[in-house]
Amino acid sequence: MSLRRTWIVAGALLGAVLAWGGAARAFPHVVRRGETLAQIAERVYGRVQMEQVLVAANGLDTGSGVPIVPGLRLEIPAVGHRRVHAGETWALLAEELLGSAERSDVLALANDSMPWLEPADGQEILVPYNLRYVAGPTDSLPSIAYRFLGERDRAWMLDKYNTLKQKPISRGAVVLVPLTDLPLTAAGREEARSAGALVRAEGAGHVREAQRRADAELPLLVAEVRGGRYIDAVVRGNKVLGYGELAAHQVAQVQRQLVEAYVALDATGLAETACGAWRRADPAAELDPVDLSPKILRVCTAPGALPPAGAPQTSDPDAGPPAPDAGVATPGGRR
Numbered sequence: 001m002s003l004r005r006t007w008i009v010a011g012a013l014l015g016a017v018l019a020w021g022g023a024a025r026a027f028p029h030v031v032r033r034g035e036t037l038a039q040i041a042e043r044v045y046g047r048v049q050m051e052q053v054l055v056a057a058n059g060l061d062t063g064s065g066v067p068i069v070p071g072l073r074l075e076i077p078a079v080g081h082r083r084v085h086a087g088e089t090w091a092l093l094a095e096e097l098l099g100s101a102e103r104s105d106v107l108a109l110a111n112d113s114m115p116w117l118e119p120a121d122g123q124e125i126l127v128p129y130n131l132r133y134v135a136g137p138t139d140s141l142p143s144i145a146y147r148f149l150g151e152r153d154r155a156w157m158l159d160k161y162n163t164l165k166q167k168p169i170s171r172g173a174v175v176l177v178p179l180t181d182l183p184l185t186a187a188g189r190e191e192a193r194s195a196g197a198l199v200r201a202e203g204a205g206h207v208r209e210a211q212r213r214a215d216a217e218l219p220l221l222v223a224e225v226r227g228g229r230y231i232d233a234v235v236r237g238n239k240v241l242g243y244g245e246l247a248a249h250q251v252a253q254v255q256r257q258l259v260e261a262y263v264a265l266d267a268t269g270l271a272e273t274a275c276g277a278w279r280r281a282d283p284a285a286e287l288d289p290v291d292l293s294p295k296i297l298r299v300c301t302a303p304g305a306l307p308p309a310g311a312p313q314t315s316d317p318d319a320g321p322p323a324p325d326a327g328v329a330t331p332g333g334r335r
Helices: 003-019 037-045 048-057 090-098 101-110 141-149 152-161 186-195 206-226 230-241 248-264 268-281 294-300
Strands: 026-030 073-077 080-083 124-127 129-134 174-179
Touching: 026 186, 037 048, 037 073, 037 186, 048 073, 048 129, 048 141, 073 186, 080 090, 080 206, 090 101, 090 124, 101 124, 101 152, 101 174, 124 206, 129 141, 141 152, 141 174, 152 174, 206 230, 206 248, 230 248, 248 268, 248 294, 268 294
Parallel strands: none
Antiparallel strands: 026 073, 080 124, 129 174
């Protein structure tokens, strides 16, 4: 192996180690004869422009236009995913996943939330990939923000993320850039799956996608119950529970609406089961006679609806009741 090639490989592997980025996942790719970074970026991400991410992540940004060589092992950046456990905060999660509790605002915003709103038990969150970028002689935070985040105005986030306190960066400084826009193509997902990255990333976002779909369906479910369309509500509620591993608060909201629908349909047994699932998912739920009708209070205080003492919270959709059969789906009363 030539000295020039040795340096390329060594530099790339060092960049890969530095770019690993904690819980967010990268996966390996061995360069084939005739491949270019642009071709790899297009196949894995579907965008030639992502070549610059591969360059930075693998320490290849030497400014000399050195090509990659067959046999070179590259790391392909990808986001990670993590299920939230009861009691965890954005600060605790940021400390574990991003290296500092001070990065909690970035983690919350990456998941369509706010730092002061705690994540839900069972929620699957996206974990940004910490790209380590070595600043060049003409780089500034606005130029780096534009290059990797698409907006110069996001320089403030890089300043806070790297605790620079508005100090200018110098050549050779390492700037961490939290990347969240790293969707993989079908070919990219298959390559990651072959490398085991999707398994390590806790489902590769499938749970998170199911939870986001549930969030979109919940207002429709509430509207159906309020509008007296109870059969439609039962169908929608059970469909949402079938999406997969929902967060505990989502299970509680669905089961709460199913209780009301089943009571209106005189499906007492199903209403009791739904109420038990609601209260298991949300042990703090109160049976307030101001908010709940006497019928709902009766089914929720029946033995079949009482959660066992000390029952833990659950986000298991299988705890929900089955859909009623045709003989039950006949309205026999109101709430």
